[in-house]
Amino acid sequence: MAVVHKYLRLKKKFPHVWCAGCTNGIILHATIRAIDKLKIPKDDVLMVSGIGCSSRAPVYFDFNTLHTTHGRAIPFATGAKLVKPHLKVIVITGDGDALAIGGNHFIHACVRNIDLTVIVFNNFNYGMTGGQRSPTTPPGKRTTTSPFGSIDPPVNVCSLAMGAGATFVARTTAYHFRPMESIIARAIQHKGFSVVEVRCNCPIIYGRLNRLGDGAKMLLDLKEQSMTVEAWKKLPPEKQKKAEQEKIIIGVLKEDTKTPEYTEQYRALCEQLQAL
């Protein structure tokens, strides 16, 4: 039995709801392997999700799970973390869930630097509700609400998180399984707010509207489009900007261990006030 099967709720409805060729399952597999590698007991993990394709994930896994309202996964997770600081809280969210509807919550959680791990599944559209344009849709790409091509500039998840003050920011793609596994393990271990953006595909709606091929082809395309952060740093400055727009830069983009963590500060304040 592979590692992942030990953590599945096998008696729940399997096969899962995701379409054929969707890579959400691969990202979940990497998350599970990271948790297994760190040897965290099942009872010490809390998976929180909002609404969306990716947010269906906690239903299938045998941890403490919480399936909440659209965009409000991070507020629920913040509350859980403050009450039970020993839990490893992992928030699983999509691009529309985290950046459009829960955009403000995302920014404020970054500012607070609370010890959560947020995994953003970025598939460039709202898959579950029928392929509407999301904040990360690249310009010129078709969705059901932008049938002639989107003209809005996209949101860069990692730049947003870094600007708002998240202390661990990384980006991977669904193709890079082993790097993804180690990056998620580092993100879980990190004390502070960590954001992992995972580029994945949506072959059924977004892929079909933009003629990008089936799931397997879109997965291989992710490999060709990506570039490691080490290779990117070696480029001359004028090429760096061009590469940033054309390529997916993968790797750990920011790691800061000096900023104080919110839960600890909160506990210290409580103790200080109780001593009075």
Added chain:
Amino acid sequence: MAQKKKVEKEKYLWVNRRWCKRCGICATVCPKNVIDYDSEGYPVFARMDDCIYCLNCVLYCPDYAIFENKEDQEYVKEIL
């Protein structure tokens, strides 16, 4: 120096057809081109002699439908 005994793991992979969605990702990520499709489109491990047991197919299967142990076959059938 004592010689290390090399214990070769028995290569065995099987597909749970009730979970498989026939997306073709397992055949795409296989480095040795072991996997073929049958007439219904399900993956078949046709050239197991070439298999290097990297388990890429197990890792990349988005439906967790590929199993690497023979013993699980009975267990999984039981719970389904």
